[in-house]
Ligand SMILES: Nc1ncnc2c1ncn2[C@@H]1O[C@H](COP(=O)(O)OP(=O)(O)OP(=O)(O)O)[C@@H](O)[C@H]1O
């Protein structure tokens with residue numbers, strides 16, 4: 001806990017002066033509050049000898065003034081601490097986002113999105129509350145208790161002793177509570193993250209769940225998870241309740257005993273009535289912070305857990321970074337000669353007995369050439385494509401563009417050099433224009449950008465976008481208009497084209513199109529991308545036939561390279577794969593139609 005808090009202090013350092021001021025205000029406020037019983041003692045003692053209206057009024061005025069000063073100081077504490085702590089919160093959140101953005105794709109393979117979401121939102125919120133309130137109050141309460149104790153001793157040593165005795169079990173209980181609560185707190189926060197992951201996934205996969213009638217099963221699973229979280233929360237609450245009970249009971253008990261003893265002492269004239277009055281007034285002031293300390297303990301534990309979860313992500317090392325002194329490259333100057341030599345790759349979580357997905361790939365793609373990549377499903381085509389922009393890192397061998405190893409280039413430069421249209425067309429909740437121009441040169445004048453947009457849309461046969469309700473300004477994606485699979489795919493393709501890369505990577509970009517549209521698009525691609533090196537994963541003969549050359553990927557290697565007619569002639573394996581894929585494609589389409597019908601039926605049923 002201490003280590004974690006010390007680390008937090010590094011982040012908080014820039015606002016430390018504001019925090020010190022907040023702390024100072026809080027401390028002064030509690031000292032002022034503790035002065036009130038002292039004044040009270042003075043007045044009570046004075047009244048025994050000099051009970052004039054002047055004494056009463058002066059005493060009252062002093063107490064009132066002290067009260068006003070205390071209130072002002074409490075207000076100051078908030079003013080000093082709250083604004084800067086929200087700044088720290090924002091900074092922590094932004095650096096978390098940056099971290100998550102920069103981490104390689106393999107990082108996201110291993111982290112549930114719900115976990116990241118809950119760490120980003122609720123954990124960081126808890127950290128802020130600790131900085132703005134907890135940290136200051138913990139110091140203030142401790143000081144109030146210590147000063148209060150001294151004052152209690154001053155009032156009466158015997159009575160103070162009674163209070164101290166009660167403090168011993170309180171600290172033992174607090175220690176045990178801390179241990180129990182931190183385990184529960186971590187469990188609850190982790191379960192929260194898992195729950196968020198489940199929600200995210202079922203919202204994303206809602207259609208599949210509905211279409212296959214798995215809604216109730218999903219609900220069951222969710223209910224189970226929610227129940228687990230509930231139980232953890234109940235255990236947390238029970239733990240706090242037990243702790244709170246002692247926190248209330250023990251001080252009250254001590255005060256009860258002190259009252260009996262104190263009255264006796266006063267009766268025997270061992271202490272004055274004033275001292276007795278100030279003892280109780282002080283004790284009441286100290287009891288508050290003692291209880292508060294309990295609550296703060298819980299908050300500190302929650303904040304530590306949140307910080308640990310935060311640092312867990314922040315400490316995950318980024319394995320894919322720009323080199324110290326990158327080799328200069330620019331898309332304009334690049335010829336786009338790609339070479340893979342002895343490339344090996346395996347996924348981090350792959351079991352030992354599985355061979356590398358890519359097991360020594362050698363492939364040369366000439367500048368400006370369009371090369372089709374063919375292979376049975378699961379042969380590693382998508383994996384290979386993702387190695388070029390270093391979305392994943394080769395585990396052996398090397399990839400060069402224009403003779404420069406991709407690992408020697410600046411990451412951003414490399415990713416400007418290349419553009420990918422992924423298998424699953426991901427669109428953002430944004431206008432068509434912004435989706436397509438996502439990777440385009442952002443400094444283009446509006447007119448040129450518009451031209452580029454048009455060119456990209458036309459090439460990808462996505463001019464349907466102009467006919468959407470608000471044309472290319474129509475919002476699409478999750479929160480916007482729904483597009484068909486083929487429509488989405490063509491936008492993703494347009495996006496890759498608009499980036500005007502030196503090396504274009506297309507992962508089966510035409511799979512959702514009918515043969516006729518596919519042929520049109522392929523022909524246009526050839527025309528527009530005449531000088532652009534293109535590696536295109538393809539299934540259909542029509543696409544493959546239009547490529548300059550074809551590479552066949554099998555068992556983690558490129559086993560044949562040549563023009564389509566050449567390979568058809570020389571490679572039996574190639575003939576088999578091509579024939580098979582035509583077949584597969586038809587089956588895929590049948591399944592798609594079937595799923596579509598099922599979805600439709602489910603939706604209709606729901607409507608009834
Ligand atoms: N993120 C991942 N983590 C672990 N293994 C993966 C991951 N992605 C893919 N794989 C595995 O790597 C192998 C190659 O997958 P890849 O997606 O590259 O195949 P593909 O040739 O693109 O197939 P398809 O034609 O179906 O798109 C598969 O066995 C797959 O299970």
Ligand SMILES: [Mg+2]
Pocket residue numbers: 381382383423507
């Ligand atoms: Mg693939």
